Amino acid sequence: MNRRYRKTVIAGNWKMNKTLSETQVFAEELRPLLSRSKWCDVVLCVPAINIPNAVRLFKNTRVAIAAQNVHFEDHGAFTGELSAAMLREQGVKYAIIGHSERRQYYGETDFTVNRKVHAALQAGINPIICVGESLEQRELGVTLEYIAYQVKVALAGVPMEKMRRIILAYEPIWAIGTGQTATAQQAGEVCQSIRTVIRKLYDARVARAVTIQYGGSMNAQNAAELLAQPDIDGGLIGGASLKAADFAEIINAANQET
Ligand code: PGA
Numbered sequence: 001m002n003r004r005y006r007k008t009v010i011a012g013n014w015k016m017n018k019t020l021s022e023t024q025v026f027a028e029e030l031r032p033l034l035s036r037s038k039w040c041d042v043v044l045c046v047p048a049i050n051i052p053n054a055v056r057l058f059k060n061t062r063v064a065i066a067a068q069n070v071h072f073e074d075h076g077a078f079t080g081e082l083s084a085a086m087l088r089e090q091g092v093k094y095a096i097i098g099h100s101e102r103r104q105y106y107g108e109t110d111f112t113v114n115r116k117v118h119a120a121l122q123a124g125i126n127p128i129i130c131v132g133e134s135l136e137q138r139e140l141g142v143t144l145e146y147i148a149y150q151v152k153v154a155l156a157g158v159p160m161e162k163m164r165r166i167i168l169a170y171e172p173i174w175a176i177g178t179g180q181t182a183t184a185q186q187a188g189e190v191c192q193s194i195r196t197v198i199r200k201l202y203d204a205r206v207a208r209a210v211t212i213q214y215g216g217s218m219n220a221q222n223a224a225e226l227l228a229q230p231d232i233d234g235g236l237i238g239g240a241s242l243k244a245a246d247f248a249e250i251i252n253a254a255n256q257e258t
Pocket residue numbers: 013171175176177178179215216217218236237238239240
């Protein structure tokens with residue numbers, strides 16, 4: 001992390017977990033643990049149906065509520081989908097865009113990711129754009145090229161002045177939900193390469209200010225080491241965000257890093 005230049009953001013991605021009553025229990029457990037949260041931003045990406053209640057439950061705390069997906073059109077015949085404006089009106093501040101599970105199971109591509117990024121920005125929602133390579137790609141040695149491609153397509157047409165609202169999340173697919181974390185060095189290397197891509201696309205100032213998260217089996221045990229990498233400015237945390245105590249430990253690890 002480098003908190004002199006950019007925000008540290010710890011985001012929990014609940015995926016398809018937690019009913020409303022479980023969300024209420026989590027909020028009661030997490031709220032008292034947040035008091036030590038000094039400067040890192042905390043985000044919770046909850047199932048869409050629980051967004052309005054989560055916004056209410058975390059009112060007047062440091063926790064911003066996020067969506068796990070957003071549609072790229074602003075309205076229309078898209079059964080089952082939610083527009084960025086609908087989410088924004090319910091108090092959503094961030095949206096995950098292009099998570100590898102959505103790419104794998106719901107046909108999202110780098111081009112739909114790009115459209116969603118524009119839709120979110122238009123509505124005033126901050127995109128958390130996920131990129132990451134498969135195991136085959138890592139083994140073939142094409143990780144950095146592939147990630148550079150994903151970042152370039154995701155950000156196509158995004159003007160420089162909107163870049164302060166963008167978060168990038170590097171999530172190697174082989175590390176998600178597997179318990180196999182990228183080493184701090186592997187994660188740091190890719191996050192640094194993402195910053196280089198941003199510098200080439202925009203300029204050094206934009207690159208220095210952009211928040212880049214790591215995600216993939218991040219937990220209370222390995223968070224401090226990952227966050228100590230200069231180009232890792234936070235985490236997108238799945239499994240370990242489901243227990244308030246574990247999530248709070250990761251937030252505290254981020255607050256303790258210098
Ligand atoms: P995980 O998920 O922490 O359970 O690996 C991370 C993510 O998919 O965002």
